[in-house]
Amino acid sequence: MITKLLTPKNLRNLVIILVVAGILFLAISGYLTPLFSFSVSPFVSAQSWLSQRYLAFSDFFNSPRDMATLRSENARLENEVAMLQSEIVALQENVAQSDILYTLLDFARTNPEHEYIAATVIGREISPFLQYIIIDKGSNDGLRHGMPVVTQQGLVGRIDALISDAARIQLITDANSTVNVKLQTAGVEGLVRGSVTGEISLDMVPVDTEVQIGDILMTSGLGGTYPPNIFVGQVLTMQSKQNVLFQTGSVQPVVDFTNLSAVLVISNFNTVDISPLVP
C-alpha cells in the first residue's frame, strides 16, 4: 500500500509541499526577513530612481504652466490689494473730512448768532512773502468781499478777492493784515499784526498795562472789519522798551494755518468801510 503511494511523482509532490511549507514557516517566523530585505533593496532603489526621474520629468513640463498660473493669480491679488488699499485711503480721507465738518458744525451750533458758509481750502498763495489761501466758494455761493473767515478754533482772516466759484482769503498772518483785539484778562485793547514769516505779534498795548503770559486775545470788533469775540490767539511773550508809549509781544495763534483744510465764512456780517473817514 505504501509502496503504491510512494510513486516517484507523489514523492516529488510531497517534497515540493514540504519545501514550500518550510519556506512559509520560516517566512512567517521572520527568519527570512534579512534575505528578503537584501533581495528587495535593489528593486526599491531602482524604483526610487525611476520615480524621481519621472517626477523631475513631469515637473519640467508642468511647472512652467503652474508658475504662469501662480504669477497671474499673484498679479490679480496684488491688484486687488492695491485697490483695497486705495479704497481704505479714500475712506480714511472721508472720515477725516467728516470729522472736520462735524467740528465746524459744532462750532456753528455753539455760535448761532452768525450764519456760516463752509468752504474747502483748494490752494495757497504762490509768493512766499504773502499769506493767502484760496477756497472753493465764491460769489455764486453768497460770498462777498471782506467777509470774515473762521474755523472751529478761531479767526482765520477775511475775503480779499473773489470770483464766481472761488475766493482768496487774506490770513491774519499776512504782513498786510491787522486785527483789533482785546486781552481777556488785562481788559485792554491792542492790535495783532501779521508778518512776512507768517508769525503774528501784539502791538499798541499801553505800556502801563500788566499783560500776563497766556492771556487770551479775542477780536474787539473795532474798525468794523471783524465781528467781536472771536478767538485769535494767546500771548507768548511781552516786551516793553523805555520811552515808548506801547508795549509789544508775540502771539501764538489758535488756528493751525499750516494745516487748514476747511473754513467757515461768516456770511451775515457786514464789514464797515471806514477808509473815507481816515484823514
Added chain:
Amino acid sequence: MWSYLIGFTGFVVTSMLQMSVFSQWTILSGNADIVLLFVVAWCLHDRSKHLWLLVLIMAGMVAFVSALPPVFPILVYLLVYRASRLFQTRLMQSPLLGMLLLTFGASLLQVVLHIAYLYVTRVDINLTDALVQVALPSVLLNMLLAIPIHAIVREIAHYAFPKGVEA
C-alpha cells in the same frame, strides 16, 4: 500751435501743483516757485516766434491768482523770456547752466520786487527776517528744483519740438 498747447498745459499743471503742494513745502518760511521754474525752462527750450504771447498769458494768469500787483509777474516773466533769448544764442551748449543762471536771476528779482512792494505799501517788515527766513530759503529751493524741472521740461520738449522741425 502744438508747442503752445503743450506749454500752456504744462503751465496749468505746474500752477495747480504749486498752489496745492509746493506752497506747503517750506524751508523756514520760504517756498519754491515751480511756476517760475517752468516758465524759465520752457523759454529756454521753446524757440517759437510768438512765445512772448504765451509768456504774457502765463504772467496774466499768475497775476490773477496771486495777491501781488499784476505788474510783478508780467515784468519778471517777460524779462525771463528776453534773457532766455539771449541765453539761447550765447549759451547754446550748456542749457542747464542757462537754467541755473536764469533761475537765480529771476528768483532774486522776484524777492527784490516783493520786498520793495511791502516797503512801498508801508508794511512794517523786518528786513533781516525777510531775507533770512523767506528770501534765501526760497532762492535755495528754486535752485535745487531747477535741475529736475529742467530735465522734465527737456523731455516734454522732445515731443513738442521734434528734431529739425521749427515750431
